[in-house]
Amino acid sequence: MTVPRILARYTIETAYPLEQAATTMAGEQSTGTFVRVPGETDELREAHAARVEELVELGEVATPSLPGSGLPKGGDGRRRVAAVTLSWPVANIGPSLPNLLATVAGNLSELKAFSGLKLTDLVLPPVFLDRYQGPQFGVAGTRRLAGVHDRPIIGTIIKPSVGLSPEATAEQVRVLVGAGVDFIKDDELQSDGPHCPFDARISAVMRVIRDHAERTGKLVMYAANLTGDIDEMLARHDHVVAEGGTCIMASMNSIGLPAMKMLRAHSQLPIHGHRNGWGMLGRSPAIGMSFIAYQKLWRLAGIDHTHVNGIDNKFCEPNDSVIASARECLTPMFDPPHPGCEIVPVFSSGQSARQAAPTFAALGSVDCMFAAGGGIMAHPAGPAAGVRALRQAWDAAVAGVPVDEAARAAPELEAALAAFGG
């Protein structure tokens, strides 16, 4: 009988012999400790020890990437970088995401043997689906609620991030829905501050969105940022439902996996998972975890959308990382007959009509949100022209028509390309 195992991949940097370093990782996170203890029998090790499944040397570095690492006695003085895959029997912890995190991350990044240790991927057995629901809506459900098919969902964000009253927020939403956007989100800084209480904001905004839907038939999706403590989030969700809203948003790092699981079980709406703070974990190549690993935890917990930055974004993330994250969101976590738990990648940060073609070329799909702030609001002919330009740019990308050629028959696109550089 094959016992299901959890796999975790890491990039490590160490002055210790690689085999020894990898064995230390496996021991520390399962049956071992700094010294072998009496209860660590061969039988117990056989059933519960983590295994080193793969170890590939990648190169060397001249200096340690992180402080505090040790040097082995009698070592060869070289500091190697390697890819390590460890595995654990799922029976060590059961299919529990909080316990998984303590097992695959936990104390590992504090071990003295390493001057670099980053979690790069996770492969989980489907038994986790017995306890976690995964995304409730995903790509298909989000498209159905947003009424957008066969093209990206065009989104935007409310700015300034904080300071607008509920009424001022609703006024901005009036402009945006009038411009033809499919999706609007709160900023992650705006949740339930006393100057813009959640319930009042959502009521004011949804009045505008419902009015627009009655006139046009289009119910714009509004991701209401309900990030907060647990009772607050559940009550705010109910208020969004009561007002006819079709999406909620929560900052993943702010609320944690157990709160997300509870929100997912309670929610009647897609969950827009905001990754702010991910840079703390993801930006350094020497420590933390990749977005590839990170988003799998949150997909299982139940998010339907997440942010991946965008091509040529204004943050520090390079394009290949952006695209790897976006593709991963659309890649099944489990094989059939299990659900794949695919979610909607959200491109944002400095996006305009210029990025449609390279994004489509790299992603190979229109299953995404494409969010622009300035790319819509700062269009020379106004926000409606901004939205039209984005759709024209994506239509051209999908049709394989170069964007400058397409712009000759599309004045909004032509103006956007002129306004947003190239």
Place this chain on the structure above:
Amino acid sequence: MTVPRILARYTIETAYPLEQAATTMAGEQSTGTFVRVPGETDELREAHAARVEELVELGEVATPSLPGSGLPKGGDGRRRVAAVTLSWPVANIGPSLPNLLATVAGNLSELKAFSGLKLTDLVLPPVFLDRYQGPQFGVAGTRRLAGVHDRPIIGTIIKPSVGLSPEATAEQVRVLVGAGVDFIKDDELQSDGPHCPFDARISAVMRVIRDHAERTGKLVMYAANLTGDIDEMLARHDHVVAEGGTCIMASMNSIGLPAMKMLRAHSQLPIHGHRNGWGMLGRSPAIGMSFIAYQKLWRLAGIDHTHVNGIDNKFCEPNDSVIASARECLTPMFDPPHPGCEIVPVFSSGQSARQAAPTFAALGSVDCMFAAGGGIMAHPAGPAAGVRALRQAWDAAVAGVPVDEAARAAPELEAALAAFGG
């Protein structure tokens, strides 16, 4: 009228002029965005913009600590390190820890202007105590339940971390309580795996602990690791209470702040906050957050104890960082008449009688847990002698007697010093 403000301190590294870099941080996390938008009025800025309170240049670095940073046009080519203090009106978010995290951390660490950005401290206005309960037991309550006064609480951990059955765990606890320890904790890898279900383990362990208390009058405190999803944690807490237990343990990074708040509101017992995974945030000097900032969030959310490593620990943390963390746990977060929210610092990792004197000298207090594994179990005269040696070492430290001198009248201590180096 003075509006209460939230203060956050950072260490930054940037090739941009420092004033400009600090202003970018303040703008990104409050009313600004990459470009000024129409709704960002002067009145709105006045009421809601983050302010740069202090900016102190600390030095320069030759190369960027993190990838992805940008270079300013026309810059002087120097890359500076500085301490920055920002402040926000609490009215931007209300006294909400999840929203605080999105505000003081959030997207900051992804900003292109920075090749290093680490949150080093937080100062919160007392209005947070309107919504968060802080520690329920703290130092005094933990001492009362553990029955330990005027000296450190001597603790130990169950090893191997995973693999023991409930009965084997209880057998190990039998040895430890017999040895005279005050406190025993589960490993963070052991929660509710199918080979060692939580309820069965706690029942088996508490039977041993209750028997011992009936015979000796000493009820040893056992931190039962209930880390899991929310309903699981609440039910597990109730089981610990039903079995007469006096402590629960949760991995902070695994559960998140809202779940901790809920656990605190539900709990009748002290919460042992395990920081595993903190190295992901804390180890790099270039990114993440200091433990000084981190532990304030969790104290407000309700933990009573947390780990700080120990002097000459086996992980990568230097001694000055260990002691700074421990002292901070005992430092009030708020002035009277508000509660200070002090918690018990837990020293662990490679601790033995050798570390008592330098720990006391640096901490200036016996208000701590002092946890040893090998330092107890591997004592040449057995675990009871190991516990006695630790108490002898602390008695000597408090009395100002050098440990080698004290050992001449204390055979267990003498043997410990011989066994554990020096």
